Amino acid sequence: MITLSEIAHNIHVKLSGAITNETLLSITEMAIVGIILLGSLVMLSFFLGYMERKVAAFMQIRLGPNRVGPKGSLQIVADTVKLLFKEGLTPNASDKFLFNTAPYIMVITTMLVIAPIAYSSGFQIWDTSIGVLYVSSVSSVSVIGILMAGWSSNNKYSLLGAMRCGAQIVSYELSIGLSLIAIVVLTGSLRMSDIVMSQADGWWIFKGHIPVLIAFVIFIIASTAEINRAPFDLAEAESELTAGFHTEYSGMKFAMFLLAEYINLFIVCAMGATLFLGGWMPLHFGADNAFNHAMDYIPGFVWFFGKTFFLIFVIMWFRWTFPRLRIDQLLNLEWKYLLPISMINILLVTIIAIFGWHF
Amino acid sequence: MIEHNLLEPDMITEDGDFVINIGPQHPSTHGVLHLKVWLDGETVKKVEPHLGYIHRSIEKMCESLSYRQYIFSTSRMDYLSAHINNQACALAVEMGLGVEVPDRAKVIRTILAELTRLASHALWWGCMGLDLGAVTPFFYAFREREFINDIMEETCGARLTQNFIVPGGLMADIHPNFVPKTKELIKMFRANIDEYNQLLTGNVIFQQRTQNVGFLSKEAAISYGTSGPVARASGVSCDVRKHYPYDAYDRVQFKEILGTTGDSWERYVIRIDEMRESLSIIEQLIDNIPEGDIVAKTKQVIKLPKGEFYSRVETARGELGVLLVSDGGSTPYRVKFRSPNFSNLSALGHIAKGSKIGDLVAMMATLDLVIPDVDR
């Protein structure tokens, strides 16, 4: 069976045969990884855009894009080309430096969070020992990009959107952190590969009892809020603030925000899949049996992407069903419900972990 | 002398306030309403509607149109209740002429008016969801609305501005498909109102968003001259169909649904219930359309006697009054449309005070404003 890590290893061997200089080798490898990464990210955001529109369409009893390409699959490409040909405007009264820097910040922070995600066994850009902490800290930098975008636009809608976003993201950071910690307590490691390995005999959501289930639900809710998607899209609430923090952005700069949003969606779902649903681990029940062997034949990255896209679908499902919350309700939900519940939940998880009551 | 001062003392607005213009080109103003909003953080301190972006002076136009023609310019006022607007204008002319409309025409007019109301409320429900950030309701609502429009198209020849009414009756008889299709609609719509409730009414986020915001007390509702579901939500019994029945409303049984608190939620629920009432009105009439003429004989050139004639109907948004001032000629001397939206909008500044900016949008949605009717 071919695995992604084998392919990576083969490339590495081939390259080390051709290039003897150590530094040069690693730079070449990095360049290859970078190019593949960029390509796959663009493909990913195209796919997510297409998926979102199709999911929305089917939930809204309509067909969705079906003109460009087979079943409309190239619609999103056409839209990107359109955005490419659009003039990028900068408002006269804006703070031009910050205004133009914000899209870069958004894209770069999103790129950085990609690093520790484990796609398959041994296939990871950077298997750092502080993986979970790294993700939760770097992803919160994106709020700075949004604040910069909103404030520098010198537009009242943008400012309101950015301020809302600030209050919202920092609040939900706490719940996300606490629900991540619940898993860290159970595994005792922040390293992504360790967390995945610890679920070899069963995913945490199955063997962690109700506390992990609660942590999972909180994680999904909080991460929906963290990436500014409906019903928590107050930062860009189009019926209130027209487009919120990116009202003034057009053309490619706007596309960068869109791209960042989709990649962020992927990242939080990948995190959820890794921590709660076992990452690239196949579905196993009990000890050695035929079912487990059958599951083993499905490659790891299929498992990983399957779980991730399932979570993405759930978050899209939220978006196309629920109305938006109001800002005070949003913060109420966090400070009155999610935060206390997840704080108590941590205690329960600790008890389970320490006494070894999990399966 | 009693001062009917319903407003709490104005919140102080200062030069340094955060003044934001919502509209005329804003996704949630459904047209070209322009609200100037004074904000304190997220809290609305003051709202001032600026009108006139699509003022067409229909009243002035009507002064140069004949009594047959002026009916049709009113389809463009409240374009979601076009048929009901036509009805109001025709009623005024009929009142002036003293013509008795044939029974068949009366019943068909009433059925069409209720269908219009259903279509209008369906659209409102979709937009209500849209304004609160849920996009899906819009499409569900349009499914029903399109079905009604198809019925309208078959009988009247047009989907939105039906122009089916002439003074004294109707332009043509109903299409053979009208009755079976309407029955089908009743069945389908009943089931879909349950879907509406499942998707939006029962949703906890939606309830939280609309309950306890946008209060309009009974006194304020009366003083601001609000009508229709907006006033009924505050407990004002003002249904024209009930109190001043016209056409075939005196021969049907229906409830006038009254609220108590007058918040956004109440305004929402009342419209949902009203849809059910409309369905029951149609159900009562659809099997009992009397045979007979569809139009009373009138002269080709209609001349009204000198005087004033005021007719009123209940549109989907409230009481539409038509004041015809005639000098005995073949054109109206003056036409005044008492539009429900105009009065309902004037209450917005009152109810929005002190709320959040997100609720302002919800309130506008529950007022169900149609801006061309405000501006006329």
Added chain:
Amino acid sequence: MGSAALIMLIICGLAFAGGGIYLSKVLAKTSHNPVKGEAYECGIPTTGTSWIQFNVGYYLFALIFLVFDVELVFLYPWATAAKSVGVVALIEIVVFMFILFMGLLYAYRKGALKWM
């Protein structure tokens, strides 16, 4: 390995965003119109600047967050060690959470969590 990966990712992001925006600049047709530079406010010229002193409501949350987030950082090292330390870790976290919870309750009672 780690820092190299990060540098690579930063360069990737820069190149991607920069490339896209530059490409758009080259390809897109530009025209000059003074109205284009105006801030969008539903078609009405904005009154005054948006950079004014703003309601404190938003910042209060940021302040409370700061307190809680620092605590959260302490939790990470504890979480990794909790399993091996055993019951002591449980007692520690109960005390810690209790203090935090009291803090939250205090903030709630003080009305800091009430939106204004």
Added chain:
Amino acid sequence: MGLGSYISTVFSSVKSLLSGMKLTGYYFTHHKEIVTQQYPENKREGALILPERFRGEVTMPHDENNEHRCTGCQSCELSCPNGSIKIITKQEVQPDGKKKKAIDTWVYHLDMCTFCNLCIEACPTQAIVMGQEFEHSVFDKKKLKKILNKPDSKLKAGVE
């Protein structure tokens, strides 16, 4: 707020959210409910059927002898609320030597028409009817000014 009501609030909220998701989930999986109509295709395939009363534009039917029924009485012009009809008449010499009014051009301003059907109602000879065409968009506004009587068309014999 008691703990019991706190928990029941949480559960009832989650339940209401799930019931909404059930509905959207139902439609997501039941594609036969889709109501979208594929506009240009359905016209080509003949699936787009307009009701016979549909008011698309004013047309003047001509029979195979290039004859219409318009006597040029101008009732329609008078009944039009927007002045979108202009009839230019001429005097025609009849075979018996009498002069008679007949239409020269029947000008129809589609851009001003509101499709109210009043002209059709007013016409004493049923010379004009509402057509089914609804795709009226053009790049040049001048194209919306139409002349309805065909060149060299005549009044049908017997129509008064």
Added chain:
Amino acid sequence: MNAEELKQEILAFHPSVVFDEGGQFVNANIDAADVLTLLTELRNRPAFDFDYMFCLTCVDYKTHFTMFYHLRSLTHRHEMVVKAKIADVNAPAVDTVSHIWRTADFMEREVYDLFGVKFFRHPDLRRIFLDENWPGYPLRKNYEDPNMIEL
């Protein structure tokens, strides 16, 4: 209260009111100078209790303007119309009733905008539909639109 009682009651305290014969409603004609006192009484006397103003408008009769106040009582379910004659065609003016019925605020602004009738003590008398600098008052009979294009 039926129409006759209404007329008697009004005449009892306001003898200068002249009633129209026939008509759909009770039509009370009064001079514009006295209209505020009459309307205040109509609103405040419990026997009348006209709490709902459903229409307020103006008609230009060339020789004079007439303000129409359509009133309804939601408690007694009776209706009437007060017509106030404004004799001054050049500078028409009347007292505001926006403090009695809030709805009159916008409606009076509309009348001011389209007829040029001034309302004394109106809290915010600005044009409501048209531009502040719009020449003339469109609903007056002698109004000629400077931008009119004959089609």
